[in-house]
Amino acid sequence: AMAGVVRAVGAADYLGQAAAGGEVLSQAQTRAARQQRHAQGAPEHRGAPDVRHTPNLSLEKRLAAQRIAQDLLERVSTLTDLGLGYLALERSTPTLSSGELQRLRLATQLGSQLFGVIYVLDEPSAGLHPADAQALFEALQRLKAAGNSVFVVEHDVQTMRRADWLVDVGPAAGERGGQVLYSGPPAGLAAVEASQTRAYLFAEQAPARRTPRQPRDWLRLEGITRNNLKNLDAAFPLGCFTAVTGVSGSGKSSLVSQALLELVGAHLGKVAGGEEAPQLDLEDDEPQSSGGRVSAGLEQIKRLVQVDQKPIGRTPRSNLATYTGLFDQVRKLFAATPAARERGFDAGQFSFNVAKGRCSACEGEGFVSVELLFMPSVFAPCPTCHGARYHPETLAVTWQGLNIAQVLQLSVEQALPVFAQQPGIRRALQVLRDIGLDYLRLGQPATELSGGEAQRIKLATELQRNARGATLYVLDEPTTGLHPRDVDRLLEQLDKLVEAGHSVVVVEHDMRLVAQADWVMDIGPGAGDQGGTLVACGTPAHVATQRNSRTAAFLAQALAGN
Ligand SMILES: [Zn+2]
Incomplete structure (x- = not known):
């Protein structure tokens, strides 16, 4: 405007x-x-x-x-x-998503006419509709043409194909990664067998086209009013995997992450998985609420779960094992050993969050903070327990030859054979492995996990719970920051949820994932005032043929296996 x-x-x-x-x-x-x-x-x-x-x-x-x-x-x-036309000029920068902020910085650089600069961008295409990613790519080309170098960390296959030079790091994650597998023009990667990227870059693994599921019923929302959505009616299929698409600012997140969550959540009580309300700035507007109502299908849903990329905990006291509930079972195992019974140790003895068996010097943190005058304090390993987090007496108790601190050091992959005879623990570990997190340590602090990892841990925890009544899962751009290989794993997990009778709604830009959905709802056609309407909905194959949809052409490409 x-x-x-x-x-x-x-x-x-x-x-x-x-x-x-x-x-x-x-x-x-x-x-x-x-x-x-x-x-x-x-x-x-x-x-x-x-x-x-x-x-x-x-x-x-x-x-x-x-x-x-x-x-x-x-x-x-x-x-x-750069696809930021929908932002209000008065929008305060802390309320921008990291992707929006990155593109805003990029816009500043484009106007600067500097040359000889090296620009480093971390996943600039994250959260971008393919149409917006095209504009971003052109912006990067302008930087290059002006005499600069652009280094980009990227998961988007289209961006990889267009690069002048490609560096592939791997082969796998965590301890099994860390090597430069290839460095050269993109075409040369085809010869590198160890590369997991290769398969996606050269389309050897075109996703198998599958027959979309039939909706079991419909969840109907009427008169939705939120941001640029004006009196919109929308129907979400139940028992299906639904992808909601649209360019940035089209209103798809307003529809799913705001209106759908609020309207359905209001009937079911609290939204599970959602964090506490974000703290509001004084400058922010009054928190908005969504207008509209649920007119049908509500009786088919027992739970509503939002699986987002927010951290699973804010302190190192929360970790993979504690969040998934796996640690409770491990501690019971330790408490049941003869050595523990002899000493009168219960499960609480093996928690680093309880004053019983943990190291008293660092209170179970494993490190101490060293206060420096006029400088930020630094963290050093605890001089008493040397990072083990436990009292020596607690560490004297072993299970399968490992003490509790050593168990927390195991990766998911290493822990599987150790707990092979413990069905509960084994199942939790298997789900984590299936979702591609086998490289994480059981004691990996929540603060060290990426948003994508946190999201998959939440999903894994949900998958274990399972039969808790029909659930509606809502995910906002779950593939952000994921390698195509990990997107496939995520898709498998979402599929399992739908197979188990649940419904999944994702807001998504990754057309490979959208092509695998049962139902697609395209919001737009443009951003802001030019958006907010339901442009097309139906099976992926149907939406791909709709001329007025900006998503259609990209979806058609993905369906063709490109
Ligand atoms: Zn200590």
């Missing part, structure tokens, strides 16, 4: 237009206007005779206005090119 206002002034023929329109004041009119302003209390600028003495809309003023407008227009159009 801003661009529209400024464009008229910035246009090349603005100078002529204004003069022809008779809007330029004569000398006498200017003097009269100045006296009038002065009479109302405005300064007369007698000491600086040149100030304000140019007539209204004089050539000088028009030139100045045009200069400012053109500069403004360039900045604004860079923002719209």
Whole structure:
């Protein structure tokens, strides 16, 4: 909208237009206007005779206005090119997503006309609709053409294909990764057998087309009003895997992560998995709520679970084992050993969060913070337990030759044979392995986990719980930050949830995932005021043929296996 206002002034023929329109004041009119302003209390600028003495809309003023407008227009159009046209100018930066902030910084750089700079971008295409990713790619090309180098960490296959140089690191995650497998032009990666990226880059693994499931029933929402959604009606199929698509700012997150969650959540009580309400800035608007109602299908849903990428805990006291409930079972095993019984140790003895058996020097943290004057404090391993987190007496108790600290050091993969005879623990470990997290240590602190890892741990925990009544799972861009190999694993897990009778709704940009959905809802067609309507819905194959959908062409490509 801003661009529209400024464009008229910035246009090349603005100078002529204004003069022809008779809007330029004569000398006498200017003097009269100045006296009038002065009479109302405005300064007369007698000491600086040149100030304000140019007539209204004089050539000088028009030139100045045009200069400012053109500069403004360039900045604004860079923002719209990068898919940020929907942001309000007054939007405070802390409320932006990390992807939006990164593109905002990029826009600043594009206007700077620097050269010889190395730009490093971490997943710039994350959270971008393929149409917006195209604009981003062109922006990066402009940086390159201006004489800069651009280094990008990226999961998007299209971006990889277009790179001038490709570095593949792996082969797997964690301890089984860390090697540079290939460095060269993209085509050369085809010869590197150890690369997991290779298979996706050269489309050897075109996803198997599958027959979309039939909806068991429909969850109908009517009169949804939220942000740019105006009195929208939408129906979500139940017992299906639904993907909601649309360009950035089209209203898809308003529909799913706000309206759907709030309207259904209001009937079911609290939304499971959702964090406490975010702290509001004083500058923020009043928290909005969604208008509309659920008109059908509610009786088919017993639970509503939001699986997001927020951390599973904010302190190192929460870790993979504690969050998944696996640690409770491990501690019971230790408490049941003869050595523990002899000493009178219960399960609490083996918790680093209870004062019983943990190291008293570091209170079970494994490290101590060293306060430095005038400097941020630093963390050092605890001098008493050397990072083991436990009291020596607790560590004297072993199970299968391992003490509790050593168990926490095991990776999921290493722990599987150790707990092979313990069905409960084994099942939890197997789910973590299946979801591609076999490289994580059981004691890996929550603070060390990425958003994508946290999300998959939440999913794994849900998969274990299972038969708890029909559940509606809502995920906002679950593939953000995931390698295509991990996207496939995620898809398998989501499929299992649907097979178990649950319903899954994802907001998604990854067309490989969208192509595998049972049902697609495309919101748009554009962003902001140009969006907010249901452009197309149906099976992926159907939506791919819709001409007015900006998603269709990209979805058709994905369906064709590209
Ligand atoms: Zn200690």
